Amino acid sequence: MEVAIHIVRYALNSYVQPAMALTKELDDYEAEIFLKQEVPNALQGLYFLKRKASAAKQLLLLTRDILLMLRRQTAANTTDSTLLQDTQDLQVKVETLYQQLDAGATNLMNLYLSLSSQRTNEAMRVLTVFSAFFLPLTFIAGIYGMNFQHMPELTWRLGYPIAMISMVVISVGIYVWFKRKGWI
Numbered sequence: 001m002e003v004a005i006h007i008v009r010y011a012l013n014s015y016v017q018p019a020m021a022l023t024k025e026l027d028d029y030e031a032e033i034f035l036k037q038e039v040p041n042a043l044q045g046l047y048f049l050k051r052k053a054s055a056a057k058q059l060l061l062l063t064r065d066i067l068l069m070l071r072r073q074t075a076a077n078t079t080d081s082t083l084l085q086d087t088q089d090l091q092v093k094v095e096t097l098y099q100q101l102d103a104g105a106t107n108l109m110n111l112y113l114s115l116s117s118q119r120t121n122e123a124m125r126v127l128t129v130f131s132a133f134f135l136p137l138t139f140i141a142g143i144y145g146m147n148f149q150h151m152p153e154l155t156w157r158l159g160y161p162i163a164m165i166s167m168v169v170i171s172v173g174i175y176v177w178f179k180r181k182g183w184i
Contacts, residue, residue: 001073001080008066009087012094015056019097025049026104033112042112050105053098060095067091129178136170 026049029042067088074080144153144163153159178184 001070002083004070005074005080005083005087008063008070009083009090012060012063012087012090015060015094015098018052018056019094019101022049022053022101023097026101026108030108033108033115043109046105046109046112050102050109053101053105057095057098057102060091060098063091064095125183129183132174132178133171136174137167140167140170 025045029046029049033042067084070084071088074084140163144151153163156162175184
């Protein structure tokens with residue numbers, strides 16, 4: 001019985017070093033996401049890290065079942081019982097490490113996606129501001145660029161200045177509106 005417990009303990013100890021390596025890798029991804037603006041491979045790397053942690057977590061759940069079976073068989077022997085309790089504590093510690101890794105990778109993936117979405121929204125805001133400024137001006141220029149013969153404004157003496165003043169007034173109005181909304 002003691003040999004079986006030592007084998008399980010050895011197997012559990014083999015999970016500790018990879019967990020520490022994955023923790024360091026997760027910390028590196030976190031630093032990359034917060035320090036750099038563009039991290040194209042972060043999402044794929046985080047996904048693979050999450051899959052590794054999830055697979056290890058599943059294997060550790062199976063190890064818990066083995067330890068429970070060994071617990072039933074060593075109920076009378078106190079020497080084996082103490083060693084088994086230590087092994088169960090190690091199993092809980094390692095399983096907790098991988099659960100934290102899984103949760104941390106999930107949270108970091110969600111954060112990465114949120115930051116990407118935020119950058120996209122900021123770009124859309126800039127494009128919206130530009131289009132809101134130029135759309136009415138393009139409309140006015142389009143109407144006066146149609147070359148109709150019977151447009152009364154074309155023969156007016158103040159037709160051109162009124163068109164230019166209306167373009168400036170529209171631009172200032174749009175600027176004030178965006179300023180009040182906090183977009184500029």
